[in-house]
Amino acid sequence: MNLQPFLLGSTLVALAAQPGLASVTSITNVRLNPTATGLDLVFETQGGDNSSVFTVSQGNTLQADITRAQLNLPDGGSFNQANPAPGISQVSVVPLDANSVRITVSGTSQPPTGAVESSDNQVVLSIRNDGETAQAPTPVPAEIETVPAPAAPPAVAQAAPEPSPEAAPEPAPEAAPEVPTPASPDVLVPNPEVTIDGAPVPRPQVQQTPPFLPRAVAPPIGDIAVAEGVPSFNNINLGSNERIPKLLLRDAPAREVLSLLARAAGLNLVFTPAGGGAEAGAEGASADGPPVSLDIENESVQDVFNHVLRVTGLQANRVGRSVYVGPTLPVSAQNVSARTLRLNQVDATVATNFLVALGAESAVSRERLVTNVNAVTVAEGTPPITETQTSTVDQIEVSRVDYEDSQGILRGLQVVADERTNSVTLVGRADLIAIATEQLTRIDLRRRQVAVNVRVIDIDLNSLDAFGTSFSFQNGLFGVLSSGGLGILNIGDGGTPNPASQATPTGTPILPRTLGGPGTNATSGNFLAQLLGTVQNGNGKIITDPTLIVQEGQTATVQLTQDVVTELTQTIEVTETGTLTTLDIETEPAGLILQIDVDRIDDNGFVSLSVAPSISAPTDSFTSDAGTFFLLSERQISSGQVRIRDGQTLLLSGIIQESERNSVNKIPILGDIPILGALFRSTVTDNQRRELIVLLTPQILDDSDQSTFGYQYTPSESVQEILENRGRQEE
Known part of the structure; x- marks a missing residue:
């Protein structure tokens, strides 16, 4: 078994054997040899030499797995030894599976370490348990040797560096030679004309592939105002060089x-x-x-x-x-000082919370309602009785932020806010007060203002087309009248009105005439006829052109309305003395309501706002016993949140309300005759079209010291005359 030596550590280590025959190594004996630093675990092997050792350290335990090996001990299938050496509590060698063996070495206070050495038919695992010992603190000497600081060298003028020679321009790359396009083969009939049933067939068009979409482009972000500052903390000046x-x-x-x-x-x-x-x-x-x-x-x-x-x-x-x-x-x-800052724009409470987020501390007095409920003992079977007392308690709450992974730069600073004077008092070291003052100066900025010109145009496009005929004839007791599509036949004493006296319709339909009462008629025996026709067009505009100055984060409203009764509830109550009538009247405003909400004005000249104009007007009325009521027609548009550049105009249009009414009056049978039937009928076409258009233009005001807005206004002659007349009336 040929294993290379290696060091066992606290991380996973793998040792591979040299390549050999694919045979299994047999471990026949295990011995423990104590040493000065631990012990040696000796394995006697037989057979192949292609085993591998994998070790891992977990807690105070060291595990080593020998692969492609079998445990064949004469005394049994495993090896165990308790307290084999100082600092080692247990050593065990057991088979892990059919071709693996696990070695476990447990330490008492720290994980053991070791090394592997191999030779012919023997593997030695040297276990060490002598961890590194902590070094003792260095004793502080009674005195240290110092040297005076060197004097500053005189300033020496430095020569300007020589300009580096300009790099030679790189030669332009040679253009690739153009490859000639092969000529298309000759066609016998290049563009033949095809006809089907005598009709030419259009030539097929080549379908062009649509262009690819451009790549994703992020929206512009504009410039960001940056105020950077490096906090300078307090240094102790020892007065020594x-x-x-x-x-x-x-x-x-x-x-x-x-x-x-x-x-x-x-x-x-x-x-x-x-x-x-x-x-x-x-x-x-x-x-x-x-x-x-x-x-x-x-x-x-x-x-x-x-x-x-x-x-x-x-x-x-x-x-x-x-x-x-x-x-x-x-x-x-401590070197403690106090400074009071009276803020101009930002609220004192908001400024206090801002400093608390940076590490400062603040105390706030709050009133809390405390409710005490006391139970009163009563007899059995009686519902319990409780007494409730409510009192107001003044409680001091300390605002402090404790971060987990960072530390506030204003730790040690006390902040006190006064809502009446909108001031903040800072108590602490001078360096912390300077940092807090710098931060408050950056957030105490004026809110921008914008002059928004809103032009609301209500356009009425009304048209009326009316056409009709009127004629009359009377002879003795017999009379005939045709007017506005209405035919009247009169037999007996009576008169027929003169249709010539009927006025030309102006905006109203042609109404039929009625027969007159008894009497003589100057036109008796005559035939009178009249042709009535009119075409009317109306173009009425209601223009509202206000200019509102709105601050960032505020809402402005213009309302030019008149209350109109839309609902009335009458309640009659019968009493002993009589009846009591109660009227409950509900009204709604009719007119123009304009609301502008300015959300933000950024540093790049963009205004984020929303506008919601609404125009309502009575369209019809009805009368009852309780009075006259009106029906309101309302048109409203809401732009939502939009972003407009300074001086840019936003156009909102397309709110159109259109109605068309056709009215035809005719004499039965006679009015249906082609061509001549027009003499016995009247036609009125009424077309109404209303459109609402909103033009919005913001102008950001300059609030700097160099602004002259509002100081050089010169009223016109008509305005000056109105102001003078008003002044005389007040006198």
């Missing part, structure tokens, strides 16, 4: 390291282990602070001192020739 040539410490207490550095700078150190505010290095910390390992070379004492403070999370403050250090220093030992 001493440098450390070389310093090597391992797992030294932070207090001793800081004390050593302070003495090197000629300062005193006051250390307190009280407090638990350290965010980093808290694990393993003792009364002397967290352990620190240093490998410093040619570094200033002041920089090394601040490096230790940053990695340990300790707070420090210098007062005179002494430096206070501790996990959480008292307020009297």
